[in-house]
Amino acid sequence: MSRWHEQRNALRRSRLTPGDRLVYREILDCCDYRTGELDPERMPTVEQLAEWAGLSHRQVTYALKHLERHGWIVRGRTSRGYIAGVLVLTGEPCDCKGRRHVA
Numbered sequence: 001m002s003r004w005h006e007q008r009n010a011l012r013r014s015r016l017t018p019g020d021r022l023v024y025r026e027i028l029d030c031c032d033y034r035t036g037e038l039d040p041e042r043m044p045t046v047e048q049l050a051e052w053a054g055l056s057h058r059q060v061t062y063a064l065k066h067l068e069r070h071g072w073i074v075r076g077r078t079s080r081g082y083i084a085g086v087l088v089l090t091g092e093p094c095d096c097k098g099r100r101h102v103a
Contacts, residue, residue: 002033002034002035002036003034003035003036003037004028004031004032004033004034004035004036006036007028007031007036008025008028011024011025011028014072016066016067016070016072017063017066019053019055019059019060019062019063020063020066020067020072022053022054022055022063023049023053023055023060023063023064023067024063024067024072024073025053026044026049026052026053027044027049027073030042030043030044046060046061046064049064
């Protein structure tokens with residue numbers, strides 16, 4: 001089984017919100033199928049993620065922060081704070097209730 005499949009299966013077992021799942025899946029779809037890694041040149045913008053997932057810019061921004069908080073992604077940053085790339089991982093379980101975070 002490829003790393004991409006492991007990541008997809010971890011998403012299926014997760015307790016992430018539907019919005020988080022959509023954003024993670026859109027990022028995962030940009031990853032290399034064999035390695036499950038995301039080439040920084042293929043990293044979609046927040047606007048692209050919002051369009052593809054059918055979510056607002058704010059929902060995508062929140063989902064990215066939540067995914068990062070629970071170890072599903074690691075975002076690189078440039079010196080000006082922009083997202084430089086994303087490392088896609090299989091994160092920890094999430095039992096958050098709405099905007100109230102656990103752990």
